[in-house]
Amino acid sequence: MERTSHEQERYADGLFGHAVPTELERLRLLESLLDGATRARLAALGLKPGDAVLEVGGGAGSVARWMAGQGARVTVTDLDTTFLTGLVDEGVTVLRHDLFTDDFPPGSFDVIHTRYVVMHLPEPDVAVARLANWLKPGGVLLLEEPATFPTEDSPHPAYRAAMRAFRAYLELSVGSDTSWARSLPVPLERAGLTGIGHHARIQPVKGGDAEARWWVLNLEQARAGMVAAGLATDAEIDAACAELVSPGFHDLSLAVLTAWGRRPG
Numbered sequence: 627m628e629r630t631s632h633e634q635e636r637y638a639d640g641l642f643g644h645a646v647p648t649e650l651e652r653l654r655l656l657e658s659l660l661d662g663a664t665r666a667r668l669a670a671l672g673l674k675p676g677d678a679v680l681e682v683g684g685g686a687g688s689v690a691r692w693m694a695g696q697g698a699r700v701t702v703t704d705l706d707t708t709f710l711t712g713l714v715d716e717g718v719t720v721l722r723h724d725l726f727t728d729d730f731p732p733g734s735f736d737v738i739h740t741r742y743v744v745m746h747l748p749e750p751d752v753a754v755a756r757l758a759n760w761l762k763p764g765g766v767l768l769l770e771e772p773a774t775f776p777t778e779d780s781p782h783p784a785y786r787a788a789m790r791a792f793r794a795y796l797e798l799s800v801g802s803d804t805s806w807a808r809s810l811p812v813p814l815e816r817a818g819l820t821g822i823g824h825h826a827r828i829q830p831v832k833g834g835d836a837e838a839r840w841w842v843l844n845l846e847q848a849r850a851g852m853v854a855a856g857l858a859t860d861a862e863i864d865a866a867c868a869e870l871v872s873p874g875f876h877d878l879s880l881a882v883l884t885a886w887g888r889r890p891g
């Protein structure tokens with residue numbers, strides 16, 4: 627599928643590019659924050675040895691590694707496979723592959739999982755339909771995506787302002803839709819999946835914890851761009867980062883929206 631000019635992929639070379647010095651730390655923090663719930667959901671959905679599994683946008687690779695450890699036959703993709711190459715020695719197939727433009731044959735996988743990827747694509751609903759098409763009959767798609775709404779009415783002014791600026795910058799620079807996850811699980815139903823399930827939780831954040839450190843890295847990676855775009859000043863970003871390392875700081879971070887469904891048959 628060719629992209630039109632307004633649909634250019636803007637993730638790989640931007641603020642989350644894998645060449646950014648803190649990007650591996652940012653991805654590893656994300657894994658430490660999310661993997662427990664992801665593993666539990668995959669196990670509950672019946673992941674089993676021998677399953678043909680696709681992990682899309684694998685990032686630093688912990689979910690792909692865990693699924694391979696469960697005996698699944700795992701393929702992991704990403705726009706940039708720099709942090710995934712070590713998985714080849716663990717029997718995982720690593721592919722440089724763009725969810726939006728590159729294909730798999732229909733009916734290839736028993737399980738497909740993707741996390742914090744689809745919202746960054748130009749047409750997230752189209753991406754869901756593509757993922758659904760790659761499932762074998764009876765296969766399951768598990769999607770986990772964040773939404774920013776819990777940060778919008780934070781009682782902490784500096785954090786609230788920085789979150790708003792970051793959201794705007796993400797939309798401006800990457801083209802991400804930070805509220806798309808609120809539409810779940812409807813895109814899975816529209817893609818023809820059945821047995822739909824849906825879950826939501828909100829990540830807490832406490833000054834100095836892993837979630838807070840993850841936000842500091844996000845803000846630092848976006849700092850120059852946010853300032854240049856007039857979305858925040860250095861002083862405002864400094865104030866938010868100071869809150870995020872303060873032991874007395876307690877707030878809400880992102881909502882994590884999870885949806886799953888099976889291909890009929």
Ligand SMILES: C[S@@+](CC[C@H](N)C(=O)[O-])C[C@H]1O[C@@H](n2cnc3c(N)ncnc32)[C@H](O)[C@@H]1O
Pocket residue numbers: 635637638653656657682683684685686687703704705706723724725726740741742743746747
């Ligand atoms: C926020 S990270 C999440 C990484 C991993 N899924 C996790 O949750 O730990 C998003 C990942 O998706 C990848 N990505 C972004 N757009 C993609 C696309 N169109 N196709 C495949 N991967 C993509 C990025 O390179 C990055 O590694």
